[in-house]
Amino acid sequence: MAQEQFYGEISDAIVNLDEEKAIELAKRAITEKWNLLEVIEKGYGDGIRRIGDLWEEGEFYFKADGPKVFKSRFPNKGTIKLQRNQNFTSKADMNIWSQFKTVKVGREAVERITIILREQDHLKKDSTIAEEEYVINLPSKTQYVILQDDKEETKAKLRIQASRTRY
Structure with missing residues (x-):
């Protein structure tokens, strides 16, 4: 649950164009030794997909x-x-x-x-x-x-x- 919430925070930061928060969360993922590929896919990748959906809608x-x-x-x-x-x-x-x-x-x-x-x-x-x-x-x-x-x-x-x- 904590991981999904963390990925959601990253995704929201990308959609809201909050660069500082996105960078802060990336640093936190590195410090806490998260699986970075998973962080990119489920956090940053999801945020980018959501932005793409907003352009289509x-x-x-x-x-x-x-x-x-x-x-x-x-x-x-x-x-x-x-x-x-x-x-x-x-x-x-x-x-x-x-x-x-x-x-x-x-x-x-x-x-x-x-x-x-x-x-x-x-x-x-x-x-x-x-x-x-x-x-x-x-x-x-x-x-x-x-x-x-x-x-x-x-x-x-x-x-x-x-x-x-x-x-």
Whole structure:
């Protein structure tokens, strides 16, 4: 158990790019006369494999910027994990942005919201894949829009619904 925990610490140090800790653990393995081939395979090698897996796997999230008081991120915790060429389909509608606004009968109102699709990168700063501002007339019929990157490789279909409520 202690060996597996030690290998896990090494692997985590590699994934987190903690060079000092990786070196410290290597010195400890030498001092304590561990089987160095095993340390390399199960510790450092595992960390390198995990980094490779992160490059193959995209972790995406949506960021919505609305009025001054409203900002959100979906999912709030965690990410939507996608392998290369994999599609994400939610089992139920995801609510990225929601707002109640009072509009008097006969008057029109307009809301502007910016939706950003970002890719989470564990090794450096998250990158924006696609970003677009939508103008929503209140009330209006449900509309579907496609948010996509410049190369049209990553797309998200969004439903914009601005309906009246009884409240």
